[in-house]
Amino acid sequence: MTEYPAEPWHLAGQAYLSVWRVPPAELPALPAGLRPVRVAGSAFVVTAWIDYQPPGQLSYHELLATVAVRGGWRPTGSITEIWVDSATSMAGGRALWGIPKDLAALDFRHGRTFTAAAGTDTEWIATAAFTRRAGAPVAPPTGFRIAQTLHGALKYSPVRARARPHFAVANWNINPDGPLGYLTGRTPLLSVCLRDFTLRFGG
Template identity: 70%
Template sequence: MTAYPPEPWHLAGQAYVSLWRLPVADLPKLPDGAEPVVLGGRAQVIAAWIDYQEPGQLSYHELLSTVAVRGKRPSASITDIWVDSEVSLAGGRALWGIPKNLASLGFTHGRTFTATAATDDWIATAAFTRRPGLPIATPAAFDVVQALGGQLKRSPVAAKAKPHPAIADWSINALGPLGYLAGRRPVVSVSLRDFTLRFGG
């Protein structure tokens, strides 16, 4: 059994995020009881590459896709997620019901950030070119909503990051688990520099 830190986890690093708007019929499966936020007949899907770094408790790479869902405050449900850390996988599943899987993830940082994710086959690649932004850490708070023990669990997240607009070029395997995003262009993309994150209660 893999040991992992108790919640909350205190994490830090760099994140690269894109937002898509999809017809509800094209969404991946959500946990029972979770309802997507629908605006103008479309739901909101956010996918992100995250490089967790020191001084956070854990260091690893991650690719995830989430759907904005209804809640008393901004909320999202993680439908697809890959990490390259067995500790993160075990803790995410046991503590919060996050359906983490292992994958090979490669990140290259620079003015243009590039990333790849693959298991037996490739999942996705992306390149983010960061634009100038304010050097001010902006706070955010939201809930992650997952199925755990046959019930919906809402886990609070508090974060701070320096947001920068970005131009993102995604390539997604249409036959892979993120195929619902293949061939679609994100509405907006951002780089979240030097984030700090408190995940869980």
């Protein structure tokens, strides 16, 4: 069995996010008991390329999609698709929080423009390029929850993070026949880079 850290995980690195508006009928399946947040008839998906780096407990790359769901006064999301290039992260994410992590090859190139690509042995998933724009001089703290199914019940996991946010221009290329195909042809509402983040995941 692959060993992994006990929760909470303390992680750090760089993240590149896009927010998408999606018709609720086109969303991927959510865990039983969860409903998407709707505004003017639309639901919302956040995609993220994340490079976990030292001094965090684990170092690996990640691509994920999270649907904003109803969760009371705290922002809450449910991860519907996620790929990592670490067997340790995959095993821990599934066992501790019910996060449906799968393995993939992820290639990240950092610079003024960040580029990323993800694919499996059988298909390509997506590529993207983020060009950083103006940013905040401070790293404000933020908190949210991730809701997944674990052992047949909903598990809400708290997340605390701090990062330096920068607006970004993002260009995505998504496999229309792949697992993120429901985003093909759409333009993100907003894209940001979260520089030098620190994150505490889990209770």
